[in-house]
Amino acid sequence: MKNKFWLFSVIIFLIFCFSIFYKGLDNSNTYAPKIKDKKNIPIFEAKDFNSSTYLKSKKIFEEDVFYIVNIWASWCVPCRTEHPLLMKLNKNQSIKIIGLNYRDNLNNAKNFIKEFGNPYSQIIIDSDGILSVEFGAYGVPETFIIDKNKKIIKKFIGPINKDIVQEINLIIK
Amino acid sequence: MKILKIFIIIFLFTGFSNLKSDELKSKILKNIRCLICQGQSVYDSESEFAASIKLIVDRKINEELKEEQIYEFLREKYGDWVIYDPEFKKNTYTLWLLPLLLFFFGGAIIYKIIKKKNEY
Numbered sequence: 001m002k003n004k005f006w007l008f009s010v011i012i013f014l015i016f017c018f019s020i021f022y023k024g025l026d027n028s029n030t031y032a033p034k035i036k037d038k039k040n041i042p043i044f045e046a047k048d049f050n051s052s053t054y055l056k057s058k059k060i061f062e063e064d065v066f067y068i069v070n071i072w073a074s075w076c077v078p079c080r081t082e083h084p085l086l087m088k089l090n091k092n093q094s095i096k097i098i099g100l101n102y103r104d105n106l107n108n109a110k111n112f113i114k115e116f117g118n119p120y121s122q123i124i125i126d127s128d129g130i131l132s133v134e135f136g137a138y139g140v141p142e143t144f145i146i147d148k149n150k151k152i153i154k155k156f157i158g159p160i161n162k163d164i165v166q167e168i169n170l171i172i173k
Numbered sequence: 174m175k176i177l178k179i180f181i182i183i184f185l186f187t188g189f190s191n192l193k194s195d196e197l198k199s200k201i202l203k204n205i206r207c208l209i210c211q212g213q214s215v216y217d218s219e220s221e222f223a224a225s226i227k228l229i230v231d232r233k234i235n236e237e238l239k240e241e242q243i244y245e246f247l248r249e250k251y252g253d254w255v256i257y258d259p260e261f262k263k264n265t266y267t268l269w270l271l272p273l274l275l276f277f278f279g280g281a282i283i284y285k286i287i288k289k290k291n292e293y
Contacts, residue, residue, distance in 0.1 A: 102221075103221055103225075128224075128225060128228055129221060129222070129224065129225030129228070130225055130228055130229055130232070132225065133225050133226065133229050133250060134250075136250040136251060138208040138209065138222045138251065139208075139209060139221070139222060
């Protein structure tokens with residue numbers, strides 16, 4: 001009777017372990033931080049891409065519209081694929097797209113904009129990547145949606161695609 | 174001579190405090206996970222993300238933030254996973270207590286077996 005109890009316990013324990021590991025197989029092996037709560041936009045001062053003057057975050061996000069912060073760099077290949085979609089989004093009057101140029105060479109970045117067009121109403125420079133960390137980003141491209149209360153409500157890691165553009169349009173509506 | 178002594182004291186003091194902040198910096202960086210090359214700590218990683226985090230940690234140490242405050246800043250940005258050493262909180266009770274529980278359970282079994290053997 002006692003032996004049976006032990007055997008039963010061991011089997012239950014093994015099933016428990018198996019189910020945990022089996023469930024774990026479905027999980028992605030790369031971690032991507034998610035936004036659980038709405039976060040305030042960071043308070044910062046950053047260099048303007050065109051004039052090299054310093055701009056305060058309050059001034060950048062002063063209008064009563066939805067903002068999209070797009071982190072990009074000229075050396076980032078996926079940024080090129082999402083760029084035409086940003087150009088389309090730019091036509092929407094109820095949003096403003098802020099570009100955050102990440103760890104880039106200024107001349108290369110300017111050539112990139114010249115070649116692919118400028119979807120941004122403002123571009124700020126993040127030469128050491130610190131500003132991106134303040135936003136909670138860890139690579140390029142990343143896109144953040146900021147609502148009218150100046151809260152980050154959504155974050156997209158990687159290049160945006162047509163589905164994401166649709167999602168953004170729904171959020172803005 | 175007196176001025177020289179003062180210089181030596183200042184030099185030793187700043188050298189010591191730099192050494193201390195360098196130690197703290199590498200301790201913190203070794204405990205932060207690089208989110209680009211996820212098998213490595215920020216200390217070991219050469220990625221762009223790791224370079225930015227190294228700068229941030231340096232800046233926060235200079236601002237005299239404590240180790241736990243720096244971790245809290247990073248947790249707020251990237252979640253608990255970014256720190257290798259998990260906090261003891263509601264979500265991690267099982268993680269911390271299960272090994273202890275298994276240890277006591279195993280100990281109890283061994284104790285029972287030894288006791289039984291001694292009885293015979």
